[in-house]
Amino acid sequence: MQIVRYFMDPLSEVLSLLKLEAYISGGFPLTAGTGLEFRRHQGIKCYVVIDGNCWVAVTGSQEAIFLKSGDCVFLPSGAPFCLATAPDSLPQPFIPPDKETGSALTMQAPRDGAFILGGRFTFSSAHADILLHSLPPLIPVTEGIGQKVMRNAMECLREEMRVPQPGGDLIAQQLVQIMLVQALRVFLQQKGNEHVGWMFALSDPQLKAAITYMHQEPAFPWTLQELAKRVGMSRTVFTEHFKRKVGITPMKYLSQWRMLLAGERLRNSRDSITQISQSAGYNSDSAFGRAFKKEWGCSPREHRQQLLRAFTSHEQ
Known part of the structure; x- marks a missing residue:
């Protein structure tokens, strides 16, 4: 009998070694003409635009990136950042909303605003820097860039969050992990030749x-x-x-x-x-x-x- 040995690819192996854990922090509306300022954070944050449009910018950066419904963004540097309905909106400190449980969420954007779903990734390993130091402060994933897998995952995630079901939290965590890996794939394909580090060498x-x-x-x-x-x-x-x-x-x-x-x-x-x-x-x-x-x-x-x-x- 032939024994087939299975090996992980390097990116999967590193992510497994880092003991990646995903959490869904909940959804929140962003009303027209407003912005939200988020403090410095640990690990990687992720935001999905479920409905409407918004802008995202890392604090201190001159560039704001436009996100529309179906787009998402990952923030691995831990730097403070803003989400706003317009680049010149004056941001206010973000206060997490009370988490709704046991009932369906509408998840519709206010007029000329957005509804955003947030998540985060933590690492129980002490070696998270081998991944995080390789990444830029902001990784957007927009339409046309590896979007098929992302769109499918986001639709499933939206449904799991809209109508809570038994086991829904676990499914949502796995879906967000899929989105992170897909975002890293897209980033390697698009920017692999522009950066130095073990991960970029995989391109x-x-x-x-x-x-x-x-x-x-x-x-x-x-x-x-x-x-x-x-x-x-x-x-x-x-x-x-x-x-x-x-x-x-x-x-x-x-x-x-x-x-x-x-x-x-x-x-x-x-x-x-x-x-x-x-x-x-x-x-x-x-x-x-x-x-x-x-x-x-x-x-x-x-x-x-x-x-x-x-x-x-x-x-x-």
């Missing part, structure tokens, strides 16, 4: 292949020569191209990825240091310890003890 077929190899087999004794050979490039060209697109060398990226995985295993498993060392591609605990300390600032054993103390303190 390059050869670099995507190299990153996928490292993610799928972190314990393999990778060398520059082997990686370059796998993706059909010379070692010199591969190294230069990788560093230009990712911002660091291939071997530095491999080391960081291995240490990230090792940190998660120290946090979430009872595996010994030797087992974790071997899973990260090290035959020597001492060599693993040096690499780990360089990345984390402490030894693997100290890191595990810190996590244990933090967990014990939280439980008390």
Whole structure:
């Protein structure tokens, strides 16, 4: 019997590693001539224009982006921002409305205004920066840009929120996660060549292949020569191209990825240091310890003890 091994693609793997959690914060109307100002936030915020039109701008930015019914926007930087019916509307601080439960929501925009549905994403992992630092302050997803998947998800989300049903909260959370992944896909397709970072390198077929190899087999004794050979490039060209697109060398990226995985295993498993060392591609605990300390600032054993103390303190 043939055994087929299934591997996640790099983006799915990172999102899973970060332990992404989605929440629907509720819907609210935006009346004509008004704006709402939102404070600095953690994680990623998401807003869907269910009905009407509005503008969104990150505080301090000169550019406001127009959103119409069916459009959505993701805000991963945590920076303050405004939603308004016109670019020159004077914003007021946002006060969350009381959440309606157990009854149907109209979700219709006021005259010349908008009805907006909000959500947010949090990360229970300590490594959210590997994703968030790669992204711009604002990611709009508008008509014609990968909109089919988004439109289907938004229609389902609208129905789940309009008429609450058993299990509706869970379905809504999954739909918003689909929308986030689709937004990241669209952003890579549109802007992948304009930014530097591991995620943007996924828009390059050869670099995507190299990153996928490292993610799928972190314990393999990778060398520059082997990686370059796998993706059909010379070692010199591969190294230069990788560093230009990712911002660091291939071997530095491999080391960081291995240490990230090792940190998660120290946090979430009872595996010994030797087992974790071997899973990260090290035959020597001492060599693993040096690499780990360089990345984390402490030894693997100290890191595990810190996590244990933090967990014990939280439980008390």
